[in-house]
Amino acid sequence: MSSAPVTTRPHVAVVGGGIAGLAAALEVLDALPDAAVTVLEAGERTGGKLRSESVAGHRVDVGAESVLAVRPEAVDLMARVGGGDDVVAPATTSASVWSRGALYPMPRATLMGVPADPFSARGILTDDEVTRLADEQPWAGGAPSGDVSVGEYVSARLGPAVVDRLVEPLLGGVYAGHARRLSLQATMPVLWERAVRGESLLGGRPAAPSASDGSARPPFAGLVGGLGRLASLVEDALRARGALVRTGAVVRGLERVGDRWRLVVGSAAAPDAVEADAVVLAVPPAPAGRLLAGHAPEASRLLGEVETASTAVVTLAVHRAGLTDVTGSGVLVPPVEGRVVKASTFSFAKWAWVGALSRDVVHLRASVGRAGEHAALRRDDTELVGLARTEVGELLGRPLPPVVDHHVQRWGGALPQYAVGHVGRVAAVRRDVARLPGVEVAGASYDGVGIPAVIASATTAAHAVAHHLSTAASRGEAR
Template identity: 55%
Template sequence: MTSYLVVGGGVAGLTAADELLRRDPTAEVTLLEGSDRVGGKIRAGAVAGVSVDVGAEAVLARRPEALELMEHAGLGGQVVHPTGASAQIWSRGRLHRVPPRTLMGVPADPGTLTGLLTDDEVDRVRHETPGVRPGPDEDVSVGELVGSRLGRAVVDRLVEPLLGGVYAGSADLLSAATALPGLLAAARTGEPLLAAVDRVVPAGGGTQAPAPRPVFATLAGGLHRLPAALAGSLESRGARVVLGTVARELHRRPDGGWEVVTGPRPRPTSYLADRVVLAVPAAPAARLLRPVSPEAAGLLGEVETASMAVVTLAYGSRELGELQGSGFLVPPVDGRTVKASTFSAAKWDWVREAGRGAGPDGQDLTLLRVSVGRHREEATLQVPDADLVAVCRSELAAALGRDLPSPVDAHVQRWGGGLPQHAVGHQDRIARVRAALASVPGLAACGAAFDGVGIQACIASARRAVEDLG
């Protein structure tokens, strides 16, 4: 019987443990998680007594990984999709609907940008220039790729807000190979970006056309239900899930197996296994890897992160009034503190129903969330929770163009260093990490620092790590 240690109980670690048992139901699998819960950036919080997501809230429905994992956890029948309310961009003091048929802000039809961009800016997009043409293995920043061809306004007013919502990162630093691989591939062949988006983003059909598949999905009751269900599934199949156990050291044993040291230095605890999967963020992974793979440790130690906070607000529905759309994104160029807001009760039916009658004296509540924090702007978050709530309330009122009542309750969830930044050349860096680890038998690593920050990318990286173990 082969024994495994999975270090880290986020979605990547849970997936790795699940995959190990799916491949070998007789395997001895132990998962070590440093905190008091599994789930990583998927987390629940109570706001006015209502349990909602205060971290990741949705998965991509057009990729199979996350939906498959929900099936593995026994939750496949509880997948739900957004209501269809439209997202908006708060730009130049006005809310604008996100233009249709865009790919991470890059449009298929420049005419749809009228209003969000000035006439001159739209004209610049319409007359796309050749711009940069990267070589077959060359990476460039998203800002350089898009800005050199369509003009800076598309980067500032469309691409940046969407990147901020996904990566909390800057278009001028983020890798096009990671964030816009399809458009980078098109640029390498000389295809115009407008034509590439027109090719890959389907146009709306007539009245008889089938409805497009939803882009996003979650679970009724919240995505935070997934980690606990996965942990329960693992334990029912014989795995051990050990919480409150921080891995301090990783050692190769003389017999070829592995030792993970946890606990306080005066009274350490050792866990032994034949093979190890590291599913922790880049910084702790680098620390653990330093004695056994200095090259991989050094490369992972170069990955920068962004910190952010999610502020969830509960309002009395009658006092708040109606909200239009599913929320809004904010271009950094406008100098706002808030980077996005999700009108959760308008976006998800389950949130609206959870707020029904949940307030004082049985009043209906409307729950929404506001995101703060971008890469290299950590000073924004270095204020008390009350100040974060105040600025979110103020900018939310400015975006909506009206005074808002006092919230019934507020919740602040901080994610320090929560989002790894996939800078230009990141894919080459990760390829070198994997090559270095391949020379260390019985060891693999995965997580958001590898192939993408989305849940589906974390799942894919975990499955690849298990495959790499052989």
């Protein structure tokens, strides 16, 4: 009688401790409870763009502060790690648009700025621009045969003003990019599908999914105490299940050693080797490309070509007096207006829990930075705070109350730009990476920059890793 082969627990290394890496690690443990999992994060803390800081003595988000709740991934993750009871919908989602020196309500039924009713955009657009919007034109040559930019396509069919004053500020908020450089197929897939079918772009937003009880599901959600809590909750869940989470762990190299992978961690002077049976690369495109250079050259090249945008979030705590009449979630500013601030979020009005933090001060945010625009971000923190206070006051038509405290969070290279042809490039990256046994990629560089899309990519990567390890184990290759 032969004895059973001696095996050890498979080891999965996850490079990157943003929400993609954390979610991938958790999903691996769900699929393979006996696996050893190590998360290697280069920074001082996990969470990536999920981050909260103390401003005027209260912790508020200084990164992402809401998730798209019509997709289930983020809300489901919150529930899985013990945050389900703290999931909240915004108190208001009614934003305004600053156009030609005045504020106008954003049309309610829009799809990334394209309104279902052209006449609901009057004010933001002039009468002539509304007339052009209503006079939808066909795309020359029929349905597009390949990817095109959002700006080129929407401008040709609905007029350039729709792009400049409605689409641009919304795309700028999500991608920090420019409509005339971003992919229609990747960033606005619903409009892309309509384009391919030769349909009107004025159909408005698709019907929102319903909750399990049949009621309409709110389109957005946040977390009491800030979305920054989600990273901490996932990290705590990982540690409780035996995962190792290392911060300050810069991964400088990826090597193939026999049937395993070796990650070179730390400085060149004092490198540390971490060996693993499978690896998930959940890092931005440039570092992912560098790690793949010796193994998947096509993927490495394509990832190295992905442009990223840097942004900053200026959080202000100001005296409550003087803002008691402010309503709505905030203001979007089209780039044609030539301002430094591209959007302002009235956090105290948007989130009931933020509004209840203090009787004396309220918190609001200003966003700065678009792809290729570096001048604004070269300003020091003091100048950015001053500009934010001045410009938000101008948007409101009166000076902001005195600033009690502030925080400037700079996000260098935080948002990958989905240029024309992005979907094809991602497919090519994945084909090349698929030749590497046990290596997967995940994160905002692939299938969407929103948190639900990022979590979905992490889940896909984790399942692929689990399948690889299970298949190897069935062949007696597991260690």
